Amino acid sequence: MNIILLGPPGSGKGTQAAKISEMYDIPAISTGDMLRESIAAGTELGRQAESFMSIGELVPDEVVINIVRERLKEKDCEKGVILDGFPRSIHQAEELDNILEEMGKRIDVVLNISVEDEEIIRRLSRRRVCSRCHNVYHLDFKPTEKQGVCDACGADVVQRADDNEDTVKHRLEVYRKQSEPLIGYYLKRDVMKDVPGDEPIDKVMETVSHLIEAS
Ligand code: AP5
Ligand code: MG
Ligand code: ZN
Numbered sequence: 001m002n003i004i005l006l007g008p009p010g011s012g013k014g015t016q017a018a019k020i021s022e023m024y025d026i027p028a029i030s031t032g033d034m035l036r037e038s039i040a041a042g043t044e045l046g047r048q049a050e051s052f053m054s055i056g057e058l059v060p061d062e063v064v065i066n067i068v069r070e071r072l073k074e075k076d077c078e079k080g081v082i083l084d085g086f087p088r089s090i091h092q093a094e095e096l097d098n099i100l101e102e103m104g105k106r107i108d109v110v111l112n113i114s115v116e117d118e119e120i121i122r123r124l125s126r127r128r129v130c131s132r133c134h135n136v137y138h139l140d141f142k143p144t145e146k147q148g149v150c151d152a153c154g155a156d157v158v159q160r161a162d163d164n165e166d167t168v169k170h171r172l173e174v175y176r177k178q179s180e181p182l183i184g185y186y187l188k189r190d191v192m193k194d195v196p197g198d199e200p201i202d203k204v205m206e207t208v209s210h211l212i213e214a215s
Helices: 013-024 031-041 044-053 061-072 090-102 117-125 165-179 181-187 201-213
Strands: 002-006 028-030 081-084 109-114 127-130 136-138 192-196
Touching (some): 028 031, 031 044, 044 061, 109 181, 117 127, 165 181
Parallel strands (some): 109 192
């Protein structure tokens, strides 16, 4: 089962990807998390990516496509994957089609999560993420059991560098311009399903799992 999660920043892609991953025992691949790992490791790739991510711009297509191409070759991807935050441009989507075709695979379902802009700002301004395992929290909607500490691994939870209001607004503009056209791209294929994302986390998960079962 190969699943793509589409949706604006803060729509809940990471939150739902973690749940789907657990439920279907397939890896969730987040290009955002992979790029943040490169930044934390201080690699050349990380330095390059940081200059784009810190201002809410997309990292160049070829950089991200190469990361995903390599990741998809790993053994744990054989049963399927959840792609969170990739593709994010028509060029990335076309390249993904080529990569999957070479591997004899295809996309089974594209889940398009939609959320109002006001709610996005509310979510991202109070989001916290684990500095080690990338678990996602929210101070009001999904708090950690112990303040400031990840439930899963015990590391500190932090605010993402791009979660300030100005950068979030720019990320939303970038999403509308460069990523939203993907909805039309996948609609032509009959794999696109709409997920109303303004509901509570478990309700969204219910919709998501029904749509996956039906695909
Ligand atoms: P990335 O890390 O992918 O960020 P994003 O797309 O902006 O999405 P977010 O991670 O902010 O939101 P999400 O949808 O995962 O929501 P979450 O589940 O956390 O990308 C970051 C940057 O990396 C990009 O700007 C770009 O520079 C670069 N990049 C990444 N991929 C790239 C690519 N393919 N090409 C080029 N560049 C790329 O939820 C948000 C908050 O809301 C959390 O606090 C959560 O607890 C809460 N929440 C979730 N669901 C609910 C709910 N139903 N009700 C209430 N609260 C909820
Ligand atoms: Mg995310
Ligand atoms: Zn953790």
